[in-house]
Amino acid sequence: MSTTHAAMGVSIAAVTVWIAPELAVPAALGAMAGGIFPDLDVAVVAHRRTLHFPEHYWLPVALAAPVAAVAPSAVTVGAAFFALSAAVHSVSDAFGGGLGARPWRNDDQRGVYSHRRGEWIPPRRWIRYDGAPEDLLAAAVLSLPGLLLFDGLVRDLTLAMLAVSVVYTVLRKPLGELTHRYDL
Ligand SMILES: [Zn+2]
Numbered sequence: 001m002s003t004t005h006a007a008m009g010v011s012i013a014a015v016t017v018w019i020a021p022e023l024a025v026p027a028a029l030g031a032m033a034g035g036i037f038p039d040l041d042v043a044v045v046a047h048r049r050t051l052h053f054p055e056h057y058w059l060p061v062a063l064a065a066p067v068a069a070v071a072p073s074a075v076t077v078g079a080a081f082f083a084l085s086a087a088v089h090s091v092s093d094a095f096g097g098g099l100g101a102r103p104w105r106n107d108d109q110r111g112v113y114s115h116r117r118g119e120w121i122p123p124r125r126w127i128r129y130d131g132a133p134e135d136l137l138a139a140a141v142l143s144l145p146g147l148l149l150f151d152g153l154v155r156d157l158t159l160a161m162l163a164v165s166v167v168y169t170v171l172r173k174p175l176g177e178l179t180h181r182y183d184l
Contacts, residue, residue, distance in 0.1 A: 001130040001168055002039040003161040005092065007142035009035035009085030010158060014145035016077065023077045028146065028154045030078030032161075034085030038093075048093055049113035056115060057087035094121045097129035101180040104129045104173065131172030139165040 009031030016027040041050035060083040068080035090112060098108030103123075111123035127135045139162065146158030 001135055001139070001165060002036045003165045003168070004135055004139040004142060005039070005085070005089040006032045006035035006161055007139050007146060007158065008088060008092070009081065010146040010150075010154065011142045011144075012084065012088065013081045014149050016081075017149045020072055020077070023072055023074060024150070025152075025154055026074035026078040027081045028150060029157075031081040031085040032154075032157060034082035035089050037082070037086050038089050046113070048099060048110065052090045052093060052112050053087075054090040054094065054112055054114055054116075054121065057083060057090055061087050095124045095126040096135075097125050097127065097132070098123045102173075102176045104132070104176075129172070131169045133169065136165055136169040 010028045013024070013027040013031035016024040020027075038051045038053075039047075041047050041052065044050050061080070064076070064080035064083050068076040093112035096111065097103035098106065099110045100108035106125070109122050110120040112121050113119075114121050127138065129135070143158050143162050146154055150158070
């Protein structure tokens with residue numbers, strides 16, 4: 001789920017706590033936004049396709065990372081971690097479940113769309129579906145850096161996302177069944 005991706009981004013950005021502590025907050029906020037950003041396509045056109053680029057996001061990463069290293073600032077570091085988090089998100093979606101209203105039925109073979117290959121990468125189902133108990137576990141573990149290494153806004157947002165994750169996990173199956181039954 002999106003919140004797991006955001007927490008994963010914050011976990012990666014947490015290296016800045018040791019490398020450049022004065023830039024850790026923009027790094028974490030950039031990573032958080034970048035972790036959520038690809039999933040905005042759920043409301044746009046084609047989920048896990050329009051804003052998901054398992055290959056191409058690495059290009060902005062390759063451009064933004066050296067810029068952030070040479071000219072570290074809130075903007076450059078935030079942008080670099082935004083791109084990195086979006087790239088990791090897009091790749092890791094292939095390790096989750098398929099699309100469709102009820103992904104726990106394994107009735108959908110679309111993991112994430114590869115724009116380079118022009119086809120869907122099949123779901124590996126390490127995490128069976130978004131909002132699965134193991135997804136919540138991953139979100140909880142990946143939230144630890146945000147909760148323990150940060151304070152203020154980053155910690156508050158991490159805590160809020162964790163709360164959203166719990167609610168989403170509880171409602172995921174009933175909502176999926178409803179969506180399927182009424183063809184929403
Ligand atoms: Zn996604």
